[in-house]
Amino acid sequence: MSDLHPALLDRALGAYLGLAIGDALGATVEFMTPREIAANLGVHRDITGGGWLKLRAGQVTDDTTMSLALGDALVAHNGFDARAVADAFAGWLRGKPVDCGNACRRGIRRYLADGSLAGPYNEGDGGNGAAMRNLPVVIAALHDDAAFEAWTLAQARITHNHALSDAGTLGLGRIARRLLRGDGDAGLRAEADALVTRWPAFRHTPWPGRASGYVVDTVQTVLHHVLAIDDFEACLIAVVNCGDDADTTGALAGMLAGARCGAQALPTRWLNRLDAEVLRQIRAQTLGLLRIAGHG
Numbered sequence: 001m002s003d004l005h006p007a008l009l010d011r012a013l014g015a016y017l018g019l020a021i022g023d024a025l026g027a028t029v030e031f032m033t034p035r036e037i038a039a040n041l042g043v044h045r046d047i048t049g050g051g052w053l054k055l056r057a058g059q060v061t062d063d064t065t066m067s068l069a070l071g072d073a074l075v076a077h078n079g080f081d082a083r084a085v086a087d088a089f090a091g092w093l094r095g096k097p098v099d100c101g102n103a104c105r106r107g108i109r110r111y112l113a114d115g116s117l118a119g120p121y122n123e124g125d126g127g128n129g130a131a132m133r134n135l136p137v138v139i140a141a142l143h144d145d146a147a148f149e150a151w152t153l154a155q156a157r158i159t160h161n162h163a164l165s166d167a168g169t170l171g172l173g174r175i176a177r178r179l180l181r182g183d184g185d186a187g188l189r190a191e192a193d194a195l196v197t198r199w200p201a202f203r204h205t206p207w208p209g210r211a212s213g214y215v216v217d218t219v220q221t222v223l224h225h226v227l228a229i230d231d232f233e234a235c236l237i238a239v240v241n242c243g244d245d246a247d248t249t250g251a252l253a254g255m256l257a258g259a260r261c262g263a264q265a266l267p268t269r270w271l272n273r274l275d276a277e278v279l280r281q282i283r284a285q286t287l288g289l290l291r292i293a294g295h296g
């Protein structure tokens with residue numbers, strides 16, 4: 001389509017690096033309550049590792065590594081191939097990831113057992129596992145609405161078949177696309193409003209205050225904080241200190257806030273802490289995904 005505009009690259013890198021930062025920052029306090037966080041850590045504001053997964057400082061979890069697996073498959077096939085994505089998820093699981101949600105594990109095992117690219121509708125598939133990893137599709141399909149919708153649903157259905165998972169994954173993806181295109185807070189608010197109009201379950205004003213792995217709780221917590229707090233660092237600190245599924249709310253808030261502010265504005269003390277190999281993969285993959293979108 002066109003040359004790679006430096007501002008677009010900065011926003012795309014901001015989104016992907018923001019995702020990894022939020023994941024690494026939030027993982028320390030995943031499954032803790034806000035009260036436990038306050039009692040043990042005061043305000044959690046540094047990438048220190050630890051947590052229930054006993055991470056190294058700067059280590060990321062499934063939110064980032066599943067995204068990288070999906071993105072690798074997109075780059076390798078110069079676009080979306082559902083079987084290649086399922087194979088990438090299977091390879092990711094074989095690599096013994098540090099964490100893996102129940103629906104993701106069940107879906108990947110189903111694919112390995114029978115080769116099917118989607119499971120049946122499941123009331124238990126309302127988790128955030130499909131939404132947390134969709135950023136590579138958002139970037140690769142930045143200028144193609146139909147591809148964005150089809151690829152999003154296809155990657156999601158490999159592990160999650162639930163109306164609210166679909167709606168939340170599409171909704172967050174649409175917001176991220178607007179931010180990547182440079183539409184800023186106006187685009188963010190318009191798409192957040194559109195999501196709530198279509199799916200009132202995602203109403204986030206007033207914020208119900210839950211930050212669990214249920215996709216509704218996750219989306220409400222992410223949208224509430226990204227809309228209320230413009231500053232990347234302040235936004236992520238507020239989100240992860242809600243605890244519960246803090247690595248995933250952190251990752252998704254980091255994705256949106258990072259797309260809004262761009263990579264140049266990310267806090268260097270957090271960037272410098274991120275696992276160096278993850279940083280390298282994100283930088284290389286973002287270029288490849290933008291190439292699929294028609295840039296560079």
Ligand code: MN
Binds near residue numbers: 061063099247248
């Ligand atoms: Mn995780």
Ligand code: MN
Binds near residue numbers: 030213246247248249
């Ligand atoms: Mn999580």
